[in-house]
Amino acid sequence: MQNLSRLPLRCWAEIDLAVLERNLHLIRASLPPHMRYVAVVKADAYGHGLPQTAARLMHAGADLFAVANLAEAAALREIGPGWPILLLSPLLPDEDRYVAEYDLTATVSTSDEVRRLDTVGRTAGRPIQVHLKIDTGMGRLGVWHEETEKLYAEILAAPFVKLAGVFTHFSSPDDDPAFTAEQRRRFLSALARCPGLELSQLFVHADNSAGLETLEAAGPFNAVRIGLLQFGILPRRESLLTQVRAEPVFSFKTRVGIVKKLPAGTAISYGRTHTLKRETTIAVLTAGYGDGIPRAASNRAQILVGGSRCPVLGRVTMDQTIVDVTDIPGVASGDEAVIVGRQGDGEISLAEFSHSSDTIPWETLCSVTKRVPRLYKTQLGL
């Protein structure tokens, strides 16, 4: 694993691109063969690093990439000339023309967007590809499902807008299968009301990682939009998707700054929220919320030192986090500590760490800051 800086590291993430590639193959293998794979790489590929992640997913054979915004799309375009890119978020009016410049596929939810993109296409002299998004109960982007026909007709009537896909997004795929089924019904019924729609010619998609649990082979769906699962993280505990056997791509590590013994009764860190009950050996780790250990992990999370779980004592601070290493012999300055990942026989999953920081894996990954170098492993270990 290369470390581009000459300096020793005090907090870093390790990204295993070989595992990422294998995850894509495992997810594909778990799906009907006609399903196309839309790799969702928004937010710097969920904190894993867009250029490295996307290049590997291209190599692994993703069919289409999805990003949130223009800056991400532009960065991706540099890596993959010609690769299809879907913008998931709406364009701002002063961004419209870049859709043509970067050859992107836009998501449309409103008549206004159809009109604007038609103008962009006319100026560019070629049609702009769009995916029509249908709001089946997420209450965010998309045309409200009962109004789909009207927007569909407007797209058909716009000579410089070309329909390339139709999709929806689930609000509760991880905990409400009944509502997810209702969203699928609304989606299919909206499509059925669009005359002349040739679904086999389009990308037809609804499922994110959690959606896969209730995806049925029958039906017009022919693509899935995968974010979290390709990084080896399950959308919920006890997920049926354990069967896919995707493995974590990301680990998050830091080191021991100093070790010292403190008497019982000493309060630890800002606000004195933890008081030692016994004489305690603490290790002050060289990472804090300035690196992406959420402050909500204070007094709750555990971090691996010497392969053992060590409770976080007191508040996480910007640059340091304090753990109890009393029961671990021989801990010394410079030792590695694992916030997320494996060490010896110990393992702290991203799900566990997120739970003990009062958040979800998606947010934990997005919270790892710029200060944290990402080291890339490119080949599978033996």
Ligand SMILES: *Cc1c(COP(=O)(O)O)cnc(C)c1O
């Ligand atoms: C982020 C996103 C996804 C990917 O979701 P995961 O749960 O990470 O798989 C899919 N679709 C849309 C519209 C998204 O915004």
